[in-house]
């Protein structure tokens with residue numbers, strides 16, 4: 310008796326009757342506005358915090374992922390690193406420290422791995438770049454023409470190098486927009502010359518700043534880190550002829566020379582599924598014949614997976630908090646509905662005497678709970694969508710409200726209404742009509 | 750005798766259990782009510798009048814015995830079926846009016862039709878017609894708290910009539926009213942009697958007893974006396 314007969318509920322309630330039941334629900338709730346509003350508050354906060362927290366989490370995750378993605382998920386990035394002091398094997402006589410990736414390494418990778426599509430080897434020289442009296446501390450990067458394609462760097466204006474310029478060791482350069490802003494604040498850099506040391510390079514293009522390079526690795530917990538200066542790009546061949554392979558640095562009163570053939574190389578893999586396997590093999594190839602750890606490998610795909618896992622854990626924790634807050638909201642609603650059922654015992658008796666079946670009473674109270682939690686849910690969704698916008702304005706954070714977050718939060722709140730409404734509704738429906746009518 | 754038998758009670762007993770003891774609030778009650786009869790049920794307080802009316806109103810089931818309403822034995826009906834009977838065949842009028850406070854006059858009158866699944870427009874029209882019949886055409890959108898006791902009871906009567914019931918059941922409908930309002934209510938009942946409505950009314954008032962064509966006196970849950978037009 311009094312069990313929830315869903316088939317009966319559906320068959321009994323023609324749309325008109327349901328519509329009037331809903332109208333009655335709204336009316337009753339409006340009659341107890343203050344109480345209803347306070348009851349809804351739990352759900353409003355629950356839903357709103359779920360959406361807002363997910364938006365902040367999603368935004369943070371998205372920023373990290375975007376940086377990593379720009380490194381190229383099909384890429385394996387290799388960088389030369391100076392070995393730590395105790396690992397260092399230097400030629401004491403010449404005082405030249407020789408380390409890093411070599412052209413030979415690249416050839417070995419290419420010949421061993423047929424799935425490797427492109428190698429984009431690069432040389433990085435830290436130096437000052439001048440235009441007139443302006444100066445920027447930059448990384449001068451010698452690269453191949455297809456570098457931008459592999460690194461997903463957008464060219465804002467002008468163009469990147471042509472193979473002919475590579476062949477001819479031509480002194481042209483493409484500067485990142487941050488370099489452009491600092492060297493050419495008042496004019497277009499195109500076709501003007503910048504000076505590095507004693508050489509002049511003609512600017513042929515402006516490319517977006519490669520912010521991803523260092524930060525993404527650091528963000529994802531990679532060992533990269535370091536201080537990355539803004540970059541200017543010159544043909545790899547030009548870099549080789551202008552700078553040679555030995556760089557002399559003045560350090561603590563003495564000179565120190567470093568010889569590095571390649572500072573950076575990018576291995577691009579055809580199929581994304583092969584990336585991690587290929588990375589292992591490349592690591593194997595490079596580790597062979599090496600006496601010192603003088604390179605590091607960054608696999609953006611792995612970083613991406615790691616970032617995704619982090620985000621998933623984050624979302625799970627948020628989900629649990631959300632579930633608890635909605636649970637608390639639901640219990641609040643149930644509490645009020647139980648009080649309401651007791652308070653309206655007489656009304657229930659009257660309705661039963663006038664022909665209401667148990668399921669009519671169940672529906673009436675269930676509708677009220679669902680309206681309470683649903684309205685709370687809608688208000689919560691509104692706040693939940695607005696608050697992240699405010700956060701990103703005020704705190705300069707990226708926030709992303711994915712469409713499913715409000716939908717999920719709202720459905721859960723409606724579900725909370727049904728789940729926590731059932732018990733009070735059943736209590737109401739199972740009252741003895743005679744007793745209910747006698748109730749004061 | 751006018752009409753056919755609408756209500757038939759056959760050795761109806763209602764037993765309440767009070768701890769170890771049992772107590773018969775109704776004991777083997779037998780009587781029939783025919784179409785168009787106006788019956789007053791009288792007796793001292795606690796004799797079982799309300800219990801009897803609850804059984805007649807399908808709000809309560811007899812512990813034993815049979816209750817035939819319109820030739821159907823409803824003693825064995827389940828809760829849903831009894832609700833259906835209440836909504837379709839019976840009209841209730843209560844001593845304390847029992848209007849739903851948050852609803853207007855019109856909405857209160859409509860409640861039984863709503864549970865019968867009557868559409869909004871039809872039920873509105875019907876409720877308005879009945880409000881006018883009991884003289885409340887000008888109070889349609891008032892809340893019960895804005896009405897006098899007599900007016901509230903007239904809403905109660907309109908509500909009891911709205912589904913055109915077979916039997917009207919009233920439990921001391923004038924019990925809470927001053928004599929003036931009480932007289933107005935009794936005039937309404939008199940009009941209903943003339944329209945051949947079947948009425949069963951619990952009352953303490955001997956005047957009402959005289960107005961009704963038949964008096965059933967209860968004592969300790971038993972029918973003590975059953976008189977028609979002053980004759981046994």
Ligand SMILES: Nc1ncnc2c1ncn2[C@@H]1O[C@H](COP(=O)(O)OP(=O)(O)O)[C@@H](O)[C@H]1O
Pocket residue numbers: 765766767774793794795796797798799800801
């Ligand atoms: N739910 C109940 N439980 C126990 N005893 C009851 C219950 N309802 C009524 N009674 C008893 O049954 C008797 C008849 O009650 P009732 O029908 O209300 O009398 P009346 O309406 O004639 O005053 C009374 O003695 C009352 O105490």
Ligand SMILES: [Mg+2]
Pocket residue numbers: 798799
């Ligand atoms: Mg009584």
